[in-house]
Amino acid sequence: MAAALTSKKINQGKILLELNGIKKYYPIRGGVLQRVQGNVKAVENVSLQLYEGESLGVVGESGCGKSTLGKAILGLEELTDGKITFKDTEIQSLKRREKLKFVKEMQMIFQDPFASLNPRQRIGHALEEVFTMHTNMSSSEKKKAVIDLLEEVGLKEEHFERYPHEFSGGQRQRIGIARAIALNPSFIICDEAVSALDVSVQAQVLKLLKTIQEKYQLSYLFISHDLGVVRYFCDRVLVMYLGHTVELGSVEDLFNQPLHPYTQALLSAIPRPTVQKNRKRIRLQGDLPNPADPPSGCPFHTRCPIAQDICKQDKPAWKEHESNHFAACHFAGQSII
């Protein structure tokens, strides 16, 4: 137990990335003149800090805005509002050219590595492109760098000349990882990076991600819907619901004493890989509400088993209930089981 605690201790070191009131709305257009009739609020007022060398998990149901958050940080989606500070520099207002310097430091690993590789380009050449874009290496230097990369992620030199279809899912994800670490980044966003893989291969890739993290002192934003993987992999966890942050805390705190009823329900809903009959479970009723027409007050009140009148009217504030354990709920800490 002691060993696990020290290994998962929150590294409250230097802040690498800071988000301040991030908002991303997608306009809904309609009518003859295609006027904006409303907004889908994909990410609503997210603020958090990411420390150097830590893994922050982001969990939530599909449509809760976790992927949009990742894309917004990388600048793949334009922000509606908010501030992103990376290494003490506000990056959302930088010019394209200045931004390039930071882009190198922030990378992303996608869910479907096959979709992100050109099927008609050899893997070696696809990886060389990274160096062509960002460095002045000669072609022999590039080839050597790519082969080093392939070996780093557990592939072999012979894979250089192969095409994407010749690789299995796990190998393709390794290529995605090789591409992401090519330029020595300090921050990588993993968007459901292991979700499409079989469990045995998933475990291999998770181990690889951990090894690389230790070697390069990387920070991860680990977007996933699999709470088992998040518990194994991350130091802290952020829970999102309908674009809102509902809870943030260390893995221990969040999994052992979840404050928000949604987190409690989410944890209770996971099928456990152990046989135990008659486990007490909370079943949430209904589906996620439509993000274009979110409920008033607390976004979760329509499905919350302990919702009161106040939840329908007032939006709960984002508060630090215990040290480093945040939640947005009027009745935070109340058990719903």
Added chain:
Amino acid sequence: MGETLLEVKNIVTEFRTADGQLPAVRDVSFSLKKGETLCIVGESGCGKSITSLSVIGLLPSNGKIASGEVRYQGEPIHQYSPEQMRKIRGNKISMIFQEPMTALNPVLTIGFQLREPLMLHLKLSKNEATKKGIELLKQVGIPYPEKRMNQYPHELSGGMRQRVMIAIALSCNPGLLIADEPTTALDVTIQAQILDLINDLKHDFHMGVIMVTHDMGVVAEVADRVMVMYAGKKVEEGTVEEIFNHPKHPYTIGLLNSVPNVDDPDFVLEAIPGSLPSLHAKIIGCRFQDRCQFASEKCRSQEPPEFHISNTHTASCWLESEGDSNGSSLNF
């Protein structure tokens, strides 16, 4: 419980490909009793879906059952003509697929698709079928069922669509329900709802359920018995307690160790090295040998037979032959 519903004996399912006959399922046998849930687990490409498709007779046109028997309540349904199969399918044996969006017809209303099996198999009139359809939607927990009958699949959420699929599958009170990864495309909260629903309906209708999945968590939740497949072969079978608490085959152990447990902060993740061999690969001996840390000379030369650990628990691994405390091997 007790009465045997389905019996599959030594089936071999082959695909005709450019490289010759390709066996995807190699000599698999299992049986299912009424009111029982059997989970088939394994990695993608291990033949678990093909096994279930062989049972219901929905193999792709280049695939066929090359040998073996599939008996449903004693009837040899593998010999049935396509017309005979069509009468059974959706009636006595139903299937739920992974992706409800691709399994529902996007240009027909929910009502039309629900009425179809009822009018076809149960010979109900349109009015009766509508009434029964609304009842079914209520049963699977869909709010405003009257309204849903006139809606199209795209108007429903993923969880709702899966519920509609279940309603259609259950419309004729089937004796056997085959669910191929029914919750893989869904979120955990919705997944929990659907698993509960299948479990409740199983009890209500006393159905046999075959659930194909790769999620060990789902297996632990719903299964009575578990069959583990690897590269087209059954490697281990047992009750859910036997498989999770006393797994015998190194592959089963590996699978269980690669799933991070949410409740265990000290969990040590152990990956199985390598990946599944291709179907073309000619392997002498055990098919798992290249990824197995216990592989010996014997594993590379001889294929392990099925060893019985208990009445309900079998494993195909040479480790079980070495005088296990209660390992009474039949073939040795």
